[in-house]
Amino acid sequence: MTPTELADLSRVLYSPVTLSLYLAAAFVYLYALTTTVGRREERERGMRARKVGLVLAVAGIGTHIAHEIVRGLAQERLPLGNMFEVTSLMALVGVLTGFIYMQVIRKRPELNGFVLLGGALVLASALLMYSEPGPLMPILDTWWRTFHVSLLVAAMGIFAAGFVFNSLYLLRDTGELAVARERERQLEGSTVGAASAGDLDVADETSGIGGRTIDRLDATVDDGRDHDAEYRAALRAGVSVPRLVIGTFLGTSLVSWVFVYSAATLAEGLTRFLTINLVMVAAALIARWFVPLLPPTATLDGIAHRTIAFAFVMWTVGTIAGAMWAEQSWGRFWGWDPKETGAFLTWVAYAGYLHARATKGVKGRGAAWIGVWSFVVLMGTYLIANYVIVGLHSYAGL
Amino acid sequence: MGWRWLVRMRTALMLLGVLALMTAVATVVPQEPNVPTTVRSWRLGEEGPGATVSAVLDWVGAFDVYGSPAFLALLLALFLSLTACLIPRIRAWIRLVRRSKPPVVKTVGGSDITASFQTDAAPADVHAAAAKLLGGRVWRIRRHDPEAEGGPLDASSGARSAPSQVAAEKGLWSREGGSLLFHLSFYVLLAAIVFGQLLTFEGQRGVVERDRGFADTAISYWNYQPGRWFSEADHAGWRLELDEFEIDWIRDPLAPGAGQPTTFRSTVTITPADGEPFQDVVEGNQPLTVDGFKIHQLDWGYAPRVEVEVDGQMVYDDLLTAVAADGGGFRSAVKAPAADPDVGLEVFFYPFAPDGDGGPSLTGAPWDEAPLLVVRQWRGDLQLGATQQTVNELDTSGLESEGGAFLRPGDEVVVEGVTIRFPELRRWVGFQVSSRPQIPWLLVGSALLVAGLIPALYAYRRRVWVMAVRPPGQQRTLVTVFGRAFQRPEKFEEEHGDLVTELIRMVGVPPDDTTDPDDRAPRSGADPAAAARDSATEVMPR
Numbered sequence: 055m056t057p058t059e060l061a062d063l064s065r066v067l068y069s070p071v072t073l074s075l076y077l078a079a080a081f082v083y084l085y086a087l088t089t090t091v092g093r094r095e096e097r098e099r100g101m102r103a104r105k106v107g108l109v110l111a112v113a114g115i116g117t118h119i120a121h122e123i124v125r126g127l128a129q130e131r132l133p134l135g136n137m138f139e140v141t142s143l144m145a146l147v148g149v150l151t152g153f154i155y156m157q158v159i160r161k162r163p164e165l166n167g168f169v170l171l172g173g174a175l176v177l178a179s180a181l182l183m184y185s186e187p188g189p190l191m192p193i194l195d196t197w198w199r200t201f202h203v204s205l206l207v208a209a210m211g212i213f214a215a216g217f218v219f220n221s222l223y224l225l226r227d228t229g230e231l232a233v234a235r236e237r238e239r240q241l242e243g244s245t246v247g248a249a250s251a252g253d254l255d256v257a258d259e260t261s262g263i264g265g266r267t268i269d270r271l272d273a274t275v276d277d278g279r280d281h282d283a284e285y286r287a288a289l290r291a292g293v294s295v296p297r298l299v300i301g302t303f304l305g306t307s308l309v310s311w312v313f314v315y316s317a318a319t320l321a322e323g324l325t326r327f328l329t330i331n332l333v334m335v336a337a338a339l340i341a342r343w344f345v346p347l348l349p350p351t352a353t354l355d356g357i358a359h360r361t362i363a364f365a366f367v368m369w370t371v372g373t374i375a376g377a378m379w380a381e382q383s384w385g386r387f388w389g390w391d392p393k394e395t396g397a398f399l400t401w402v403a404y405a406g407y408l409h410a411r412a413t414k415g416v417k418g419r420g421a422a423w424i425g426v427w428s429f430v431v432l433m434g435t436y437l438i439a440n441y442v443i444v445g446l447h448s449y450a451g452l
Numbered sequence: 453m454g455w456r457w458l459v460r461m462r463t464a465l466m467l468l469g470v471l472a473l474m475t476a477v478a479t480v481v482p483q484e485p486n487v488p489t490t491v492r493s494w495r496l497g498e499e500g501p502g503a504t505v506s507a508v509l510d511w512v513g514a515f516d517v518y519g520s521p522a523f524l525a526l527l528l529a530l531f532l533s534l535t536a537c538l539i540p541r542i543r544a545w546i547r548l549v550r551r552s553k554p555p556v557v558k559t560v561g562g563s564d565i566t567a568s569f570q571t572d573a574a575p576a577d578v579h580a581a582a583a584k585l586l587g588g589r590v591w592r593i594r595r596h597d598p599e600a601e602g603g604p605l606d607a608s609s610g611a612r613s614a615p616s617q618v619a620a621e622k623g624l625w626s627r628e629g630g631s632l633l634f635h636l637s638f639y640v641l642l643a644a645i646v647f648g649q650l651l652t653f654e655g656q657r658g659v660v661e662r663d664r665g666f667a668d669t670a671i672s673y674w675n676y677q678p679g680r681w682f683s684e685a686d687h688a689g690w691r692l693e694l695d696e697f698e699i700d701w702i703r704d705p706l707a708p709g710a711g712q713p714t715t716f717r718s719t720v721t722i723t724p725a726d727g728e729p730f731q732d733v734v735e736g737n738q739p740l741t742v743d744g745f746k747i748h749q750l751d752w753g754y755a756p757r758v759e760v761e762v763d764g765q766m767v768y769d770d771l772l773t774a775v776a777a778d779g780g781g782f783r784s785a786v787k788a789p790a791a792d793p794d795v796g797l798e799v800f801f802y803p804f805a806p807d808g809d810g811g812p813s814l815t816g817a818p819w820d821e822a823p824l825l826v827v828r829q830w831r832g833d834l835q836l837g838a839t840q841q842t843v844n845e846l847d848t849s850g851l852e853s854e855g856g857a858f859l860r861p862g863d864e865v866v867v868e869g870v871t872i873r874f875p876e877l878r879r880w881v882g883f884q885v886s887s888r889p890q891i892p893w894l895l896v897g898s899a900l901l902v903a904g905l906i907p908a909l910y911a912y913r914r915r916v917w918v919m920a921v922r923p924p925g926q927q928r929t930l931v932t933v934f935g936r937a938f939q940r941p942e943k944f945e946e947e948h949g950d951l952v953t954e955l956i957r958m959v960g961v962p963p964d965d966t967t968d969p970d971d972r973a974p975r976s977g978a979d980p981a982a983a984a985r986d987s988a989t990e991v992m993p994r
Contacts, residue, residue, distance in 0.1 A: 374898045385748035395479045413461040
């Protein structure tokens with residue numbers, strides 16, 4: 055095949071093939087998650103759906119890898135040279151790591167839906183930065199670059215997975231808090247505390263999220279009402295829709311304004327800005343719907359912590375490698391170039407998260423919020439350093 | 453405020469937050485050491501938010517965040533807080549390493565994972581096997597046998613009444629030790645950066661192909677930035693001459709990546725202060741190191757040779773080092789004070805300006821397929837020495853324009869009685885020469901940082917107890933293996949199960965063992981109280 059045909063093929067493999075496979079797998083997995091609280095036959099249907107989701111997800115990862123290979127062949131270099139390629143690989147690493155982690159290590163395949171949904175969003179956002187395959191500047195053509203950039207990109211993907219789980223943790227925790235408050239209000243004046251028996255929140259990680267107990271076993275009280283369903287509805291209702299929508303919109307805006315700034319026309323920029331924001335709001339609302347079906351907060355928090363700790367090590371090594379390469383190629387190891395500042399800022403933010411998680415009074419919600427903000431810092435500095443402020447690194451950019 | 457305030461993790465988090473904020477400011481506001489011209493236009497209000505805002509930014513030091521007193525104060529506070537945090541931790545860690553023994557337990561209860569089996573082997577043999585197994589897997593072990601020890605036992609562990617057992621632990625030293633190493637590496641990095649600033653040297657110098665070159669001495673650099681402790685005697689005194697500079701691009705405008713450079717290569721001749729000259733190559737990712745000085749290519753441009761003759765007298769003959777300007781051109785200036793009055797030429801060089809319908813058309817392409825020199829002549833007072841001006845710019849305040857001309861290589865034109873010639877075209881390369889003795893120390897610091905970070909995150913603290921008892925009058929020994937995981941209990945389950953299986957293999961289980969196989973498999977006892985207790989042990993257990 056000619057390079058042009060290869061380029062076309064790689065584009066098709068990316069979108070629509072991989073994108074739709076990820077989305078389909080995400081929705082099948084999410085459907086399977088809805089059946090976990092249903093009746094037996096429903097649960098069996100869920101198990102079958104999970105198998106379909108597995109096939110779709112593996113197929114999506116396969117076509118994504120195929121896309122990277124074909125694109126690499128079309129331009130005869132590793133596809134790590136511009137924003138599109140970096141973001142695409144970030145999605146691949148995020149999906150692959152999250153998927154293997156959930157499926158094989160944590161054995162929680164029911165959460166794959168969120169990993170794939172996050173991956174599909176990153177994948178789609180890369181399309182906003184699409185560029186045709188092309189050769190690389192000579193200064194970028196070195197082993198160092200491959201090492202440094204691939205480590206950082208992989209870390210970005212895993213940080214994205216960590217962000218998904220920190221957000222899910224916060225949603226679930228907000229729901230649980232609301233339910234606990236409601237119980238307390240109802241039981242005011244009662245001599246018995248809100249609840250102590252039947253705490254199903256088994257801490258499977260030294261996360262320090264304990265102390266709050268949610269009484270779920272009182273669902274066995276036979277008064278003809280479906281207490282489980284009521285509990286689930288209360289959890290969902292605990293997350294206020296207006297606050298979630300406004301918060302997500304504003305939070306996403308902190309990053310997506312870059313698209314308004316960098317677009318050729320204001321209309322185009324606003325379209326992109328609104329598309330990204332509304333997609334994020336939709337994703338948040340979907341996640342809210344799944345709040346009652348999520349695993350206990352401690353599990354979500356543990357998963358977020360493990361993924362972020364892993365990515366933090368990669369980020370550290372990748373940044374050091376970058377400094378070594380800079381010394382080699384520019385004659386200075388660190389110059390507070392926008393991209394370097396961004397890498398440092400991200401590192402500090404995630405270091406803050408890891409410390410917060412070991413700090414009394416901050417761990418739990420406080421730490422998770424720092425984790426979420428850290429991802430805003432990551433994406434913000436990534437886009438700002440490429441689109442807004444031109445520095446030495448910018449030739450790696452668009 | 454005070455020491456207690458400094459030790460707190462909240463303080464450290466807050467300081468990290470301020471650090472992040474300051475770096476964020478430095479990302480958004482242009483920094484003077486990086487882009488001085490942008491900062492100048494911000495101050496003048498030509499760019500950015502306006503002169504008033506810029507004055508405020510200047511006042512708070514936002515144009516040079518990393519050199520501002522606030523940043524230094526923050527750095528000091530961070531390191532003070534770090535030190536305050538580390539001193540007690542290091543002392544506790546040393547105490548832990550020197551004195552601590554895995555604690556013994558009196559009863560089985562309270563552990564997270566328990567498994568038990570029966571065997572014919574004597575309790576002492578089981579304990580020996582367990583010690584061998586755990587010791588072989590790098591657990592720190594403690595064999596406790598109240599009857600054999602006899603004498604007074606240390607009261608702190610309350611071991612007097614504890615039954616005979618093997619207690620083992622791992623990850624306690626390495627997790628905290630890794631964390632300490634990670635934090636201590638910052639002192640190495642800070643020292644390397646501070647001393648590096650003092651000892652470093654950086655200089656830039658442009659060299660034209662097949663021209664004089666330059667020697668490594670203080671006066672020969674165009675830009676000279678020595679550290680405070682770098683003296684002129686530290687120069688090595690070698691000479692560099694540029695033999696050839698090769699550069700190429702993707703010239704096909706339809707090819708992918710059109711216009712991108714593909715080659716950047718300088719062939720240079722180096723003459724060391726005391727040695728034979730040798731030829732070498734400097735490329736993008738491949739600097740040249742001479743006597744501890746690193747030589748990088750930083751910049752490049754075209755070097756047209758320009759001759760100026762007034763009244764039959766040669767007043768100027770030199771190679772210009774034209775720098776890239778907007779629109780794909782290169783700009784420079786000729787300053788000839790030897791003429792009377794002074795002659796000044798504003799020079800624009802266009803590498804690829806083929807002849808079009810109405811004269812040369814400027815394509816903006818950087819390759820020299822149709823070089824064109826555009827000059828504008830000025831006469832009057834160049835004000836050399838009177839005003840601050842760069843090599844490539846004229847100060848036209850004392851000059852009068854006399855018209856201009858186009859020149860192709862080899863051309864000669866006469867403008868108002870001044871003869872201007874463009875006999876040849878070369879290229880020049882801007883080299884950066886640097887000496888950074890701190891680099892090995894930075895590498896050591898980075899290596900320590902990573903070496904500490906990995907165990908700090910991935911060494912899990914675990915304790916295991918193996919207790920073998922043979923009740924009086926019975927033939928069988930009951931072996932209980934229980935363990936506690938301070939991190940990632942779900943991962944520990946596997947390890948615990950593996951330990952139990954291995955121990956069974958070593959001591960043997962009677963063939964008629966009636967123990968329920970499920971019982972032998974590790975169970976996880978998950979009581980919320982234990983989980984809450986464990987979460988409180990993020991600090992080191994005493």
